[in-house]
Amino acid sequence: MEDTVYELYYWPHIQGRGEFIRLALEDAGAPYDDVARDPARGVAAIRALLDASPDARDYDGPAPFAPPVLKHGRVALSQVANILGYLGPRLGLMPGDDAGRHRAMLVQLTFADLVSEVHDTHHPTSTQFRYEDQMDAARERAQAFVRLRLPKFLGWIERTLRDVGGPAQMLATGHSTCDLSLFQLVEGLRYAFPKAMAHFEPSHPRVVEVRDRVAERPRIAAYLASPRRLAFNENGIFRRYAALDLVP
Amino acid sequence: MEDTVYELYYWPHIQGRGEFIRLALEDAGAPYDDVARDPARGVAAIRALLDASPDARDYDGPAPFAPPVLKHGRVALSQVANILGYLGPRLGLMPGDDAGRHRAMLVQLTFADLVSEVHDTHHPTSTQFRYEDQMDAARERAQAFVRLRLPKFLGWIERTLRDVGGPAQMLATGHSTCDLSLFQLVEGLRYAFPKAMAHFEPSHPRVVEVRDRVAERPRIAAYLASPRRLAFNENGIFRRYAALDLVP
Missing domain, CATH: 3.40.30.10 (Glutaredoxin)
Structure with a gap:
């Protein structure tokens, strides 16, 4: 197996x-x-x-x-x-013991919530209709997201990294899927909300540290440079729409 | 421990x-x-x-x-x-083996998505503002929910119950947290969307069968009759707002 x-x-x-x-x-x-x-x-x-x-x-x-x-x-x-x-x-990217796995899942599921909230900034009323058909609600939702939700999530992540101590990683047990997922979150948020991220990154240095550390891992660096890594685009979760790139 | x-x-x-x-x-x-x-x-x-x-x-x-x-x-x-x-x-409410647990989590996390989508029918733009301040978007989202999303979720649940065969339960391994959660979903959906549920229930008999079976379990019946069971209200996930009780 x-x-x-x-x-x-x-x-x-x-x-x-x-x-x-x-x-x-x-x-x-x-x-x-x-x-x-x-x-x-x-x-x-x-x-x-x-x-x-x-x-x-x-x-x-x-x-x-x-x-x-x-x-x-x-x-x-x-x-x-x-x-x-x-x-x-x-x-080898998550603890094998029961408590350790569930602590990692706490992190992964909080990230999953953040991903869903990012998705809903461009589709606040229905995934079945286009962004262009729900732009007013999208702008309201994006505004609440960059002002209230994004700083709450980033603050929690930064604090979790600080609490672990030592090199920035989400779990005290070592490098994990959580760090890889955090890399992807930062990349996606930079793509979708460049103004908000430029505003928040200086006060969240450990978040940026994890992103940089993951980007330098040899297999990840090779992957990012390969054709296997697709580019961000306006069909994915993280989309760059000028109307939603708000200043917090 | x-x-x-x-x-x-x-x-x-x-x-x-x-x-x-x-x-x-x-x-x-x-x-x-x-x-x-x-x-x-x-x-x-x-x-x-x-x-x-x-x-x-x-x-x-x-x-x-x-x-x-x-x-x-x-x-x-x-x-x-x-x-x-x-x-x-x-x-004793979920398999203890690795594959079995992850199959149960597939169900629980799909239910969690449904719960989040129910929540967003009354809070489509921000959890920080009141329902009354986002009623137009709420009505749009609720309409898409009862027409497109709710039947998709209910259809998947009914099909999963049918695929297992035998008495209606979400996992082939037996009664589980998934069945208990499905009970709560049906109760909540009946409270929040009585018209939509009256429309969908006849074509989803196994969903109703699980709800009824769980309600009759002695400890659940005792719990539901006790003061420990709070009533549904308009501060929870499932809320009854007349404007959102739409016919699919």
């Missing part, structure tokens, strides 16, 4: 939520199959996995609700934090 | 997200301390736990971002799904 290849099922044209999984697999140097990026399989492979009837499935347990999905043998898991909770101990 | 009492830190006047934790503890007959419901400690106890400096803390690891928090010895965890992932195997 541990030799079984990891298969990632995620939209092939965006970083999106799948990027948090890619970063963990890349940092560990784990071979993985980014299924839908293969044009011969594409997004049809995602639909086939989600929609298969029970007797046509090659995995056990509930069908995942939505991508990203990690498939590993007969295991098929959705939800970023859940996937990282499964991969983390296997890749 | 396993004899250490479970302490729940959650707002004392609402069911809210804490109710998913209460239902698991009640169903298992596990003694627990609902800390902030004790007037002598109240919400100040929540703030003290979240804000304590590292040397003043009686737990290890990151300070939780927000309630609900479960404290158990030196463990302090936030995020409903994470708490249920910790409690579940200990209370």
Whole structure:
């Protein structure tokens, strides 16, 4: 089972939520199959996995609700934090003991909430309608986000890094998926909210320190320079819209 | 450690997200301390736990971002799904093996997304402003919710129950926290969106079957009849606002 290849099922044209999984697999140097990026399989492979009837499935347990999905043998898991909770101990990127894993999940799920709140800045009323059709509500939500929510999340992250002591990392047990996810959060926030991040970064030095440390890890640096790393764009979670790039 | 009492830190006047934790503890007959419901400690106890400096803390690891928090010895965890992932195997309400736990988390985290989407129907732009100050956006979001999102979630749940086969339960391994959480979702949705639920329930019989089965479990029935069960109200996640009670 541990030799079984990891298969990632995620939209092939965006970083999106799948990027948090890619970063963990890349940092560990784990071979993985980014299924839908293969044009011969594409997004049809995602639909086939989600929609298969029970007797046509090659995995056990509930069908995942939505991508990203990690498939590993007969295991098929959705939800970023859940996937990282499964991969983390296997890749040496999360403590293996019960309390340690759940503390890491506390961090990953708080990050997941931040990601959802970022998403809702451009889609406050419905994911089914375009940003252009909900711009007024988007501006209201983005304003509340950069003024109230973003500093609350960044403050909590900075404080958690400070509390650990020593080199900046989210868990006292060492480098983890949480640091890799924090790197992605900073990159995404810089892309989507450059003015707000320019405002907040000087007062959150440890957050920036983690971002820089992760960027310099050899496998991550190689990944970021490779064609496997997609560019941010206006179909992902982090989108750059001039109307939402507000000063806190 | 396993004899250490479970302490729940959650707002004392609402069911809210804490109710998913209460239902698991009640169903298992596990003694627990609902800390902030004790007037002598109240919400100040929540703030003290979240804000304590590292040397003043009686737990290890990151300070939780927000309630609900479960404290158990030196463990302090936030995020409903994470708490249920910790409690579940200990209370006999979740498989103890790695794959089984992550499959249960797939369900709990999908439910958590549904809960967040319910919350955002009355607070689409900011949790810091009142519902009354974002009613137009709320109505748009609620309309998209009852037309597009609620049937998608209910359809996935019904299909998952059907796929398991046999008596309606979310996991093939048996009764679990997932069924208890589904009970709470149905109760909350009936309260907040009675018209939409009257519309959808007939075509989702297994969802209703789980709700009824859970309501009849002796410890749950006793809990629901006790003063420990708070009433739904307009400060929680599930709120009844006439303007949002839309027909799909």
